[in-house]
Each structure stands twice: as C-alpha cells, then as structure tokens.
Amino acid sequence: xxxxQLQTKPHKNSKRLGRGISAGQGKTAGRGTKxxxxxxxxxxxxxxxxxxxxxxxxxxxxxxxxxxxxxMENVFTEQLDRLKKTKIDAEELATAGLxxxxxxxxxxxxxxxxxxxxxxxxxxxxxxAIIAIEQAGxxxxxxxxxxxxxxxxxxxx
Numbered sequence: 001x002x003x004x005q006l007q008t009k010p011h012k013n014s015k016r017l018g019r020g021i022s023a024g025q026g027k028t029a030g031r032g033t034k035x036x037x038x039x040x041x042x043x044x045x046x047x048x049x050x051x052x053x054x055x056x057x058x059x060x061x062x063x064x065x066x067x068x069x070x071x072m073e074n075v076f077t078e079q080l081d082r083l084k085k086t087k088i089d090a091e092e093l094a095t096a097g098l099x100x101x102x103x104x105x106x107x108x109x110x111x112x113x114x115x116x117x118x119x120x121x122x123x124x125x126x127x128x129a130i131i132a133i134e135q136a137g138x139x140x141x142x143x144x145x146x147x148x149x150x151x152x153x154x155x156x157x
Contacts, residue, residue: 070145072105077132078112080120086138089121090146103148114138
C-alpha cells in the first residue's frame with residue numbers, strides 16, 4: 001500500500017457531553033461531582049497552588065537559597081572630587097572607603113560638580129556623570145570588573 005492510497009477519516013466526531021443519562025456522558029459529564037474543576041469556565045493560572053504560596057514564590061524564601069548575583073555599588077561625582085588622586089579605578093575607591101571591596105560592580109552617578117581633571121576607569125557610569133567628567137577636562141574609560149582570585153584546588157592522587 002502506498003502513502004497516497006491510505007484512507008483515513010479527517011477527524012473523529014467529538015462526543016456531546018452532558019446531554020442526559022442515556023447519552024453515555026450525561027449528568028456530571030465526566031467531571032466528577034462538585035469542586036472547582038466541575039464548574040463551567042474553570043481554569044487556574046499556571047503555578048496556582050490553591051491559595052497557598054506557589055512553589056516558584058516559595059523557593060527564594062526557603063533555607064539554603066542564596067543569590068549569586070554580585071551587587072552593584074554606586075559612587076557619586078562629588079565623592080570623586082574629594083579624592084586626592086586624579087587616576088581613579090575600583091582599587092582606589094576601595095582604599096578610600098567609598099566601596100566595600102575592589103571586586104564589586106561600580107557605577108558612577110552624577111551628583112555634584114567635578115572641578116578637577118580626573119582619569120576614571122570604572123565598569124559603568126551614567127551619561128551625565130561622563131559629561132561632567134569630560135567638561136572638567138578628564139576622561140572616562142569603561143573597564144571590566146576586577147575578578148576575584150579563585151581558590152587553588154589541589155587534586156588528591
């Protein structure tokens with residue numbers, strides 16, 4: 001038999017549900033008795049857990065869950081103006097105490113004027129902060145975050 005000689009029905013006729021006891025699927029029409037799913041138009045949104053907190057909302061609150069995202073710390077232009085050095089990077093900001101350590105993401109934001117020429121090398125800065133630095137005669141260079149040095153894993157032979 002060849003593929004073009006196959007004879008199939010286009011679709012099976014669907015059974016009319018809930019049309020009396022003798023119809024085969026009468027009375028409850030296969031929905032069981034009572035409850036939310038037995039009612040007309042019943043549908044729950046994905047993840048709904050009957051009123052309790054759904055699993056996807058519980059997971060971050062459970063013990064042992066830890067976010068591995070590195071937090072971004074903000075530095076303002078007026079803080080840079082107070083520093084004595086003119087070449088500024090993450091290590092310089094960490095030694096000055098403006099950020100917690102040199103390995104975090106740092107963003108330079110515009111707040112206050114810049115009066116001296118600064119050479120800024122940071123991962124990110126706002127457009128207004130870059131304009132303020134360049135108007136004072138300085139320059140901004142986008143650099144990557146300083147990675148932490150990994151622990152030396154020694155294999156045991």
